[in-house]
Amino acid sequence: MKKTSNIGKYYYCFPQTVAMIGVQTNIMPAAWHTPISAEPPLYGILISPKRYTYELLIKENGFTVCFVDVSHAQLSAQTGSTSGRTVDKTKAFNITYTQAERVNGPILQDSYAAYECEKFDVKEYGDHFLFVGKIVLLHFQENVVNENRLTNEKKIAPMLYFGKDRYITTDPSSLAIHKRS
Numbered sequence: 001m002k003k004t005s006n007i008g009k010y011y012y013c014f015p016q017t018v019a020m021i022g023v024q025t026n027i028m029p030a031a032w033h034t035p036i037s038a039e040p041p042l043y044g045i046l047i048s049p050k051r052y053t054y055e056l057l058i059k060e061n062g063f064t065v066c067f068v069d070v071s072h073a074q075l076s077a078q079t080g081s082t083s084g085r086t087v088d089k090t091k092a093f094n095i096t097y098t099q100a101e102r103v104n105g106p107i108l109q110d111s112y113a114a115y116e117c118e119k120f121d122v123k124e125y126g127d128h129f130l131f132v133g134k135i136v137l138l139h140f141q142e143n144v145v146n147e148n149r150l151t152n153e154k155k156i157a158p159m160l161y162f163g164k165d166r167y168i169t170t171d172p173s174s175l176a177i178h179k180r181s
């Protein structure tokens with residue numbers, strides 16, 4: 001295995017699910033996001049201060065995180081290469097959504113799951129800010145979720161990002177279950 005201390009891009013954790021981050025009526029895709037705590041339910045998103053979304057996140061007290069399937073890769077590319085500063089993305093890209101109930105953000109109609117997050121904490125880490133949200137309302141399509149509240153691998157082809165504009169999804173036939181001892 002080759003070693004280097006010249007770190008540069010260290011994106012070997014890809015592929016990662018793309019989350020669509022919504023504030024007010026603006027949407028941007030994010031590949032850098034993570035669950036943080038189960039109780040309380042905390043979710044983190046990493047946002048560069050260059051983004052319009054960052055400005056909105058500073059002003060508002062919440063945001064939405066929507067998960068859509070891989071058929072939305074083009075939408076990810078479109079909303080990830082335009083800024084809400086100059087483009088009304090929901091109009092420009094015909095995005096249908098409803099207003100979230102507990103925070104000021106959109107819930108994309110095509111989402112198979114979405115979180116409404118109240119702003120819980122914000123910290124700067126290098127060139128990104130970690131916005132931690134407390135999930136106060138969970139949306140999910142009942143027909144794609146199994147009894148353990150997990151996404152059914154046969155019903156959803158998640159949108160995974162592999163870096164450099166490459167999208168990929170899962171192969172349900174590859175599912176393996178290895179019980180923990």
Ligand SMILES: Cc1cc2nc3c(=O)[nH]c(=O)nc-3n(C[C@H](O)[C@H](O)[C@H](O)COP(=O)(O)O)c2cc1C
Pocket residue numbers: 018026027028029030031032033046047048050051052053054076077079080081082083084085161
């Ligand atoms: C697949 C994908 C993943 C991205 N992930 C992030 C991310 O995690 N954090 C971030 O700050 N920007 C990320 N971006 C860039 C923003 O989505 C992009 O700059 C967007 O145009 C910002 O929109 P806004 O100015 O309306 O906020 C990503 C872009 C793409 C296409």
